[in-house]
Amino acid sequence: MKITEEEKKLAIETTRRLLETYNDNQGNVIPVLQQVQNKLGYVPAVAMEEVAAHFHIPSVDVYGIITFYNQFRLTPPGKHQVKICMGTACHMRGAHIIQESWERRLNIKLGETTKDREYSLERVACVGCCTMAPVVVINDEIHGKITPTRVDGLIFANQLDNQKAKEGAAPNE
Amino acid sequence: MSKNFPAAAFAKLQEQAQKEWARLREKPLILIGAATCGRAAGALSLLKDVKNELAKLKLDANVLEVGCMGHCYAEPIMVIHNEGLPAICYGYVTEGVGARIVRDFLTEGDPCVEFALAALEPNDMFPTFADFPRGVYENKVVLEQCGFIDPQNIDHYISTGGYTALTKALEMPPEEIITTIKDSGLRGRGGAGFPTGIKWQTCRNAPGTTKYVICNADEGDPGAFMDRTILESNPHLMVEGLAIAARAVGAGKGYVYIRAEYPLAVERVALAIEQARVKGLLGDNILGSNYSLDIEIFQGSGAFVCGEESALIASMEGQPGIPRHRPPFPAEAGLWGQPTIINNVKTLSYVPHIIKNGADWFTGIGSGENPGTAIFALAGKVINTGLAEVPMSTTLNELINEVGSGIAGGKKLKAVQIGGPSGGCLPESAMDTPIDFDSLTQAGAMMGSGGMVVLDEDDCMVEIARFFLDFTQQESCGKCTFCRLGTKHMLDILERITKGQGKPEDIDTLTGLAAKVKAGSLCSLGKTAPNPVLSTLKYFREEYEAHINEGRCPAKMCKELIAYYILPDKCERSCDACVGSCPVEAIHDNEDRIKVIDQEKCVKCDSCTMACPPQYKAVVKLSPPHLVLEKDKEYKEGKQKWQQ
Ligand SMILES: Cc1cc2nc3c(=O)[nH]c(=O)nc-3n(C[C@H](O)[C@H](O)[C@H](O)COP(=O)(O)O)c2cc1C
Ligand code: SF4
Numbered sequence: 001m002k003i004t005e006e007e008k009k010l011a012i013e014t015t016r017r018l019l020e021t022y023n024d025n026q027g028n029v030i031p032v033l034q035q036v037q038n039k040l041g042y043v044p045a046v047a048m049e050e051v052a053a054h055f056h057i058p059s060v061d062v063y064g065i066i067t068f069y070n071q072f073r074l075t076p077p078g079k080h081q082v083k084i085c086m087g088t089a090c091h092m093r094g095a096h097i098i099q100e101s102w103e104r105r106l107n108i109k110l111g112e113t114t115k116d117r118e119y120s121l122e123r124v125a126c127v128g129c130c131t132m133a134p135v136v137v138i139n140d141e142i143h144g145k146i147t148p149t150r151v152d153g154l155i156f157a158n159q160l161d162n163q164k165a166k167e168g169a170a171p172n173e
Numbered sequence: 174m175s176k177n178f179p180a181a182a183f184a185k186l187q188e189q190a191q192k193e194w195a196r197l198r199e200k201p202l203i204l205i206g207a208a209t210c211g212r213a214a215g216a217l218s219l220l221k222d223v224k225n226e227l228a229k230l231k232l233d234a235n236v237l238e239v240g241c242m243g244h245c246y247a248e249p250i251m252v253i254h255n256e257g258l259p260a261i262c263y264g265y266v267t268e269g270v271g272a273r274i275v276r277d278f279l280t281e282g283d284p285c286v287e288f289a290l291a292a293l294e295p296n297d298m299f300p301t302f303a304d305f306p307r308g309v310y311e312n313k314v315v316l317e318q319c320g321f322i323d324p325q326n327i328d329h330y331i332s333t334g335g336y337t338a339l340t341k342a343l344e345m346p347p348e349e350i351i352t353t354i355k356d357s358g359l360r361g362r363g364g365a366g367f368p369t370g371i372k373w374q375t376c377r378n379a380p381g382t383t384k385y386v387i388c389n390a391d392e393g394d395p396g397a398f399m400d401r402t403i404l405e406s407n408p409h410l411m412v413e414g415l416a417i418a419a420r421a422v423g424a425g426k427g428y429v430y431i432r433a434e435y436p437l438a439v440e441r442v443a444l445a446i447e448q449a450r451v452k453g454l455l456g457d458n459i460l461g462s463n464y465s466l467d468i469e470i471f472q473g474s475g476a477f478v479c480g481e482e483s484a485l486i487a488s489m490e491g492q493p494g495i496p497r498h499r500p501p502f503p504a505e506a507g508l509w510g511q512p513t514i515i516n517n518v519k520t521l522s523y524v525p526h527i528i529k530n531g532a533d534w535f536t537g538i539g540s541g542e543n544p545g546t547a548i549f550a551l552a553g554k555v556i557n558t559g560l561a562e563v564p565m566s567t568t569l570n571e572l573i574n575e576v577g578s579g580i581a582g583g584k585k586l587k588a589v590q591i592g593g594p595s596g597g598c599l600p601e602s603a604m605d606t607p608i609d610f611d612s613l614t615q616a617g618a619m620m621g622s623g624g625m626v627v628l629d630e631d632d633c634m635v636e637i638a639r640f641f642l643d644f645t646q647q648e649s650c651g652k653c654t655f656c657r658l659g660t661k662h663m664l665d666i667l668e669r670i671t672k673g674q675g676k677p678e679d680i681d682t683l684t685g686l687a688a689k690v691k692a693g694s695l696c697s698l699g700k701t702a703p704n705p706v707l708s709t710l711k712y713f714r715e716e717y718e719a720h721i722n723e724g725r726c727p728a729k730m731c732k733e734l735i736a737y738y739i740l741p742d743k744c745e746r747s748c749d750a751c752v753g754s755c756p757v758e759a760i761h762d763n764e765d766r767i768k769v770i771d772q773e774k775c776v777k778c779d780s781c782t783m784a785c786p787p788q789y790k791a792v793v794k795l796s797p798p799h800l801v802l803e804k805d806k807e808y809k810e811g812k813q814k815w816q817q
């Protein structure tokens with residue numbers, strides 16, 4: 001996925017602003033990267049370079065950290081970040097079936113973002129709601145007892161919301 | 174410093190807290206279980222409904238968001254304390270029901286018993302949770318207040334006896350705290366069961382003045398949620414335990430290492446720390462003593478191996494989380510090279526209770542080398558999913574069938590997975606095994622941190638082994654060759670088996686690889702990674718053989734080895750429910766208007782099974798898949814006979 005010049009600029013500015021509040025103690029590297037990801041939704045290469053310079057470490061070390069930990073993304077997420085729980089309980093209750101439903105409906109694979117950047121698909125380990133398995137987390141909201149039909153429903157509900165938002169934005173409301 | 178200073182300062186806090194609690198009880202008090210799992214079940218909209226109803230009726234009541242009572246199966250859950258009646262707990266409070274209970278109860282005094290689960294206090298009208306079959310086995314220590322107090326209000330915790338243990342500990346010589354913990358026999362609940370008192374002693378004895386205490390809330394087992402629930406429901410208990418630990422070893426700084434996937438727990442712990450600081454229970458000169466402690470949160474970034482203590486430390490130091498060789502143990506040289514104790518959330522949560530009630534009280538629960546209680550997250554095919562706390566050495570059978578009410582849907586129990594990726598699957602015949610560190614290890618599983626997934630006849634044992642190996646293989650940090658490549662090789666074999674491409678020699682290859690991975694790995698991730706495979710091979714070898722020799726998955730779970738089929742004599746023909754449910758339009762009518770699945774198109778999504786009305790149950794799974802051809806033939810022949 002291509003990251004635009006504007007996105008790059010925003011990433012650099014955001015990272016610099018965050019770095020101002022941290023000293024160069026290496027224990028702060030991961031908290032800073034988490035903040036960057038919180039703000040931008042991902043950690044682009046330009047942000048890694050800023051962080052590396054601040055902590056006086058090589059960029060490859062920052063890259064090593066980013067790729068080691070599952071939490072970090074290298075590309076921008078979709079507006080709706082769909083995370084499919086792949087914990088034990090969810091797996092045994094058909095998480096892979098749910099994963100395939102999302103992949104089929106959105107026409108992307110796990111780890112990808114749709115072209116219009118509406119959706120991205122990821123997996124997470126247990127989110128701690130095993131009793132509601134199978135579970136899907138969309139942005140920060142947890143949805144339990146998901147079935148392929150619920151997947152359709154969730155996508156449809158979102159389309160409706162989008163439509164409403166568009167109509168609401170029209171000049172004469 | 175006057176010796177009674179902490180006690181005197183604390184008495185004031187306690188008085189304030191009790192006033193605050195009494196103030197809440199002046200009006201009807203409504204509690205809503207809004208831990209993560211309650212929220213997934215709709216607790217927040219229940220909260221809104223209840224508040225709207227109160228506003229509409231102009232009723233005055235206090236509404237609080239509380240944590241989890243452990244009865245997750247019955248969510249959303251609501252408790253009402255109303256004058257003149259015992260507090261009543263309602264379950265399955267779905268849309269509309271909450272508002273109705275509030276209305277009927279608060280305006281007409283009708284407690285709507287039809288929605289009640291139980292009363293919370295003994296009385297002569299309703300049963301309490303203690304009267305349930307599970308009441309006989311449950312013994313709540315750590316979970317006692319979870320779901321009943323407001324996790325966002327320190328006064329609530331204090332008014333139920335919170336922070337008295339810390340006050341007491343501030344007046345005890347640190348050695349005495351350690352002796353008490355040693356005498357209690359407390360063993361670490363993070364998985365390994367290491368004696369906590371000995372760990373603390375080592376740290377206390379280690380030279381140096383800068384020491385750290387870290388609470389391990391990384392909870393990486395992909396089927397567990399005890400630590401999350403405790404932190405969301407009663408964060409102060411862990412904070413108090415951490416403070417006592419820090420005081421005992423002489424640490425001035427504490428950290429709580431929480432997984433990033435637990436945002437609500439992070440929020441609750443942050444608030445708890447802040448409130449404790451404001452009350453003078455953390456920070457400089459705690460309760461006027463000369464002891465000072467600060468606690469900070471560090472968020473994990475989603476790597477299972479970071480639950481391992483040396484990897485956890487590496488990640489706090491800004492490095493990739495790669496374990497290192499021990500000794501030296503963190504208690505001697507941990508964070509930034511300083512003596513550090515790392516304890517699990519549950520371990521620390523027992524500490525205030527032990528200090529308050531004494532070591533003998535703790536050894537009086539559980540058995541011998543395994544004192545205290547065991548906390549389990551019950552998930553999978555059991556009826557009462559949720560959290561349970563039972564004395565150590567309760568048997569699996571008691572936990573699953575009595576506390577958990579047995580298997581859902583009238584199915585048969587096949588196995589119990591305990592200990593997550595390091596643990597194993599125990600079969601029905603091992604149900605008399607006592608749940609404790611030693612007995613479970615002997616049986617081929619592991620206590621682990623308390624994840625328990627109950628499996629029934631529809632769960633495939635090869636698939637679950639493959640699932641865990643897939644997990645450990647992805648989470649291996651890559652430092653040890655056998656952990657990295659050995660698990661990959663084992664995973665490849667298991668994948669082939671679940672696809673029906675297994676070879677007869679595979680079982681022996683797996684056993685051989687398992688031994689090598691165990692021997693050649695540095696940390697317990699690698700050392701225990703083969704356990705799920707070994708335990709399923711030990712108890713369910715015939716399932717492996719069915720996959721390998723017949724291309725058949727006995728549980729009908731492995732996608733490649735099953736086919737969906739509609740039973741012609743069961744299909745109602747014109748209900749058409751399945752047709753619309755199929756995402757790929759694979760279902761059509763045959764010449765007799767019976768539905769038939771086009772096997773080429775079918776993506777095995779299970780939608781038609783769920784759509785077919787329960788009175789027909791016409792959609793079935795067949796394994797091996799070629800059985801469909803035979804069934805088709807049978808049908809055609811049957812029809813010919815019938816036509817003749
Ligand atoms: C791969 C791996 C993952 C672990 N994950 C956790 C965890 O999520 N939580 C935890 O408390 N301990 C975990 N442990 C155990 C810790 O290394 C350590 O033993 C524990 O936190 C010590 O606390 P305790 O004595 O209170 O049990 C893990 C160990 C390994 C090898
Ligand atoms: S056993 Fe595996 S996870 Fe542990 S240190 Fe070795 S490679 Fe890393």
Ligand code: SF4
Pocket residue numbers: 739743744745746747748749750751752768784785786789790791792
């Ligand atoms: S849903 Fe069941 S009964 Fe109805 S047409 Fe399909 S297979 Fe037949």
Ligand code: FES
Pocket residue numbers: 085086087088089090091125126127128129130131133134135395396397
């Ligand atoms: S396994 Fe999915 S929430 Fe726990």
Ligand code: FES
Pocket residue numbers: 206208209210211240241242243244245246248250402559560
């Ligand atoms: S009662 Fe909901 S998390 Fe347990």
